[in-house]
Amino acid sequence: MRLTVKLWGPLAKYAGAGTAEFIVDVPAGTTVDALIGLLGVPAEYVLMAAVNGTKSERDRVLRDGDVVHVLPLVAGG
Amino acid sequence: MKSYQGVVLRIDLTNQTSRREELNREWARQFWGGKGLGYRYLFAELAPGTDPLGPDNKLILATGPFTGTPVPCSGKLTIVTRSPATGTVLDCSVGGAIAGEIKYAGYDLVILEGRAPFPVVVRIEDDRVAFEPAGDLWGLGTHAVEHQLTDKWGAEYRILSIGPAGENLVPFACITSELYRQAGRGGVGTVMGAKNLKAVAVRGTGGVRVADAARLMDLALKALRSDVLTDTNLWAYTDGTPMIVELSQNAGILPTRNFQDGTFADFAKLSSPAVQAARMAKKACLSCGLGCGNYIRTGRAAVEGPEYETLAVAGANCGIGDLEAVAAFNAACDDLGLDTISAGGVVAFAMELTEKGLHDFGITFGDVERYLEIPDLIARRKGIGAELAAGVKKMAERFGGAEFAMQIKGLEFPGYEPRGSWAMALAYATAPRGACHMSAWPVAEEAYGSRDPFTIEGKAELVRNLQHYNAFKFSLSLCDFWAVSWETMAELLSAAVGEDLAAEELQLAGERIFNLARLFNVREGFSARDDNVPPRLVKDALPSGATAGKLIPPDRYAAMLKEYYELRGWTDDGRPASVKLEELGLAELGRKAGL
Numbered sequence: 001m002r003l004t005v006k007l008w009g010p011l012a013k014y015a016g017a018g019t020a021e022f023i024v025d026v027p028a029g030t031t032v033d034a035l036i037g038l039l040g041v042p043a044e045y046v047l048m049a050a051v052n053g054t055k056s057e058r059d060r061v062l063r064d065g066d067v068v069h070v071l072p073l074v075a076g077g
Numbered sequence: 078m079k080s081y082q083g084v085v086l087r088i089d090l091t092n093q094t095s096r097r098e099e100l101n102r103e104w105a106r107q108f109w110g111g112k113g114l115g116y117r118y119l120f121a122e123l124a125p126g127t128d129p130l131g132p133d134n135k136l137i138l139a140t141g142p143f144t145g146t147p148v149p150c151s152g153k154l155t156i157v158t159r160s161p162a163t164g165t166v167l168d169c170s171v172g173g174a175i176a177g178e179i180k181y182a183g184y185d186l187v188i189l190e191g192r193a194p195f196p197v198v199v200r201i202e203d204d205r206v207a208f209e210p211a212g213d214l215w216g217l218g219t220h221a222v223e224h225q226l227t228d229k230w231g232a233e234y235r236i237l238s239i240g241p242a243g244e245n246l247v248p249f250a251c252i253t254s255e256l257y258r259q260a261g262r263g264g265v266g267t268v269m270g271a272k273n274l275k276a277v278a279v280r281g282t283g284g285v286r287v288a289d290a291a292r293l294m295d296l297a298l299k300a301l302r303s304d305v306l307t308d309t310n311l312w313a314y315t316d317g318t319p320m321i322v323e324l325s326q327n328a329g330i331l332p333t334r335n336f337q338d339g340t341f342a343d344f345a346k347l348s349s350p351a352v353q354a355a356r357m358a359k360k361a362c363l364s365c366g367l368g369c370g371n372y373i374r375t376g377r378a379a380v381e382g383p384e385y386e387t388l389a390v391a392g393a394n395c396g397i398g399d400l401e402a403v404a405a406f407n408a409a410c411d412d413l414g415l416d417t418i419s420a421g422g423v424v425a426f427a428m429e430l431t432e433k434g435l436h437d438f439g440i441t442f443g444d445v446e447r448y449l450e451i452p453d454l455i456a457r458r459k460g461i462g463a464e465l466a467a468g469v470k471k472m473a474e475r476f477g478g479a480e481f482a483m484q485i486k487g488l489e490f491p492g493y494e495p496r497g498s499w500a501m502a503l504a505y506a507t508a509p510r511g512a513c514h515m516s517a518w519p520v521a522e523e524a525y526g527s528r529d530p531f532t533i534e535g536k537a538e539l540v541r542n543l544q545h546y547n548a549f550k551f552s553l554s555l556c557d558f559w560a561v562s563w564e565t566m567a568e569l570l571s572a573a574v575g576e577d578l579a580a581e582e583l584q585l586a587g588e589r590i591f592n593l594a595r596l597f598n599v600r601e602g603f604s605a606r607d608d609n610v611p612p613r614l615v616k617d618a619l620p621s622g623a624t625a626g627k628l629i630p631p632d633r634y635a636a637m638l639k640e641y642y643e644l645r646g647w648t649d650d651g652r653p654a655s656v657k658l659e660e661l662g663l664a665e666l667g668r669k670a671g672l
Contacts, residue, residue: 008349009312009320045308048525050327055525055623071324073309074521076557 001064091191110141113552115157141554152363175235181281218412240414243270249419257381288575318385329624343398389492391421396442422489486511509594517543545587605651
């Protein structure tokens with residue numbers, strides 16, 4: 001299935017050269033956590049994953065066409 | 078202890094004199110600097126019931142033991158006073174480099190007291206203090222003041238100044254430094270205005286003697302490389318706080334139309350990519366490797382900002398999905414000397430009062446042109462600005478709308494919707510200065526992170542621990558944006574002051590400092606009844622996004638607050654019990670607070 005992914009802030013480097021927002025094909029049944037692992041983003045650097053504009057559980061099974069945003073740890077406010 | 082100058086500069090504005098005093102080292106050892114040491118001096122020097130706008134109130138400029146050293150992210154100045162907005166103790170910090178100038182001039186603290194008979198600028202250059210008449214500056218915005226003073230005395234001077242809002246005693250007037258950095262909350266600028274103090278200009282040419290310079294330098298460099306410039310902190314550089322718009326929107330806690338919703342349809346127009354598209358440059362404070370400041374230029378304004386709080390509270394919360402408009406509002410507030418959080422809060426409240434038909438302020442959610450007229454009206458108390466300048470609490474007393482008056486203890490809400498972050502409700506309610514996000518910021522753990530936001534389970538402990546952490550960290554004048562560990566703070570502080578300090582001792586100091594703020598407020602008559610949240614949070618469910626259908630059931634809020642008091646060793650009425658005060662070395666101060 002095909003996903004649109006955006007890696008925010010310092011996580012953008014894990015997208016490789018080019019852009020922090022990209023399209024990726026992953027096996028059916030991939031969860032949010034598994035996607036983060038496939039992309040090589042250290043899980044401990046991730047504060048939030050959002051699917052289609054809403055914060056998501058990490059064990060959520062993704063669907064074809066989902067838009068996944070991965071946001072880094074922040075401090076303060 | 079090393080790393081301190083050992084000197085307090087006391088400035089009597091009434092008689093236009095100044096004197097140097099020895100720093101109370103016993104207090105420095107217990108309260109360290111910044112927030113904590115400022116609290117200690119204020120508690121000792123203010124009689125109960127002191128009028129925040131009278132000559133007997135004091136304005137304390139407090140540095141910390143790391144100020145002026147290479148310790149990363151240590152450039153902040155803390156300003157402590159009694160708040161004219163809330164009547165509570167108030168501490169407020171500002172970035173830039175003025176804290177370093179004060180320390181290099183030879184002072185740990187500067188205490189401003191009395192009231193000048195006419196407008197003045199206090200000019201400090203090392204051991205020389207001058208009182209310059211400022212009649213020609215009165216009425217000017219902060220930008221003109223800074224430009225004129227640095228043109229006259231040199232760009233090496235760092236300035237704290239107020240605009241017309243502080244002069245006109247608007248209770249949410251801020252202090253500006255380096256044009257766009259603010260000590261924003263609770264009316265620190267109002268206290269300056271009441272003292273006829275237009276600006277403080279400081280230049281220092283000395284240094285700071287630490288206990289073990291080689292070790293401190295090694296530790297600072299190690300921290301910079303392995304703990305600051307890392308994937309867990311560099312969001313502050315790549316994006317800065319505008320990235321929090323995305324987090325809040327996803328979590329359903331982006332305050333929208335005066336906290337009527339937790340998501341905003343036009344959020345993307347205020348989020349980090351929009352800010353980055355307009356970005357011209359970055360800026361860092363003294364000693365900071367992160368550089369969170371974004372200089373942007375839009376069609377309407379050039380400004381450093383807007384920061385998240387402004388984007389949320391003066392943007393989405395006013396129904397304004399227009400970065401150009403929020404940037405212009407931000408720039409106007411900075412120059413006029415208004416806190417953008419409280420200014421956004423009063424505008425949003427006026428919009429809802431108008432929407433609900435309780436009073437017609439002639440302003441509706443999303444009305445950009447009218448919205449941009451408001452800062453000037455508030456700062457000069459003209460037109461509807463005269464009513465808005467009262468702040469949300471007093472507006473509600475006059476016009477109604479207490480159910481949706483988003484304030485606690487008289488301080489307007491920052492940009493986090495507590496119905497999607499129940500610990501944040503407790504953090505707001507128990508913060509010493511009213512609804513404040515700087516006392517504890519649990520949203521990172523729950524609304525944005527992995528903890529369930531819709532339960533009270535474990536939240537009292539979470540808030541308490543974060544309050545101790547921030548109380549101590551801000552007493553070292555470290556920046557919020559470095560997620561420094563207790564252990565790293567202990568290592569750095571040991572090298573700076575020349576003692577072998579353990580994290581546990583610092584944690585106890587954090588608790589002591591937080592409890593001292595509570596004692597100040599208890600002495601002023603505050604109690605459990607003041608630790609409540611606005612009715613909207615416990616009565617109205619949110620309509621959309623990750624928080625759709627959510628409110629905080631009143632019995633859950635009451636249970637969380639009760640658990641928090643018990644955990645703190647406070648009475649049911651919210652007063653620190655004598656056992657706790659003994660444990661923290663605050664028994665004598667407790668007696669002075671009537672406990």
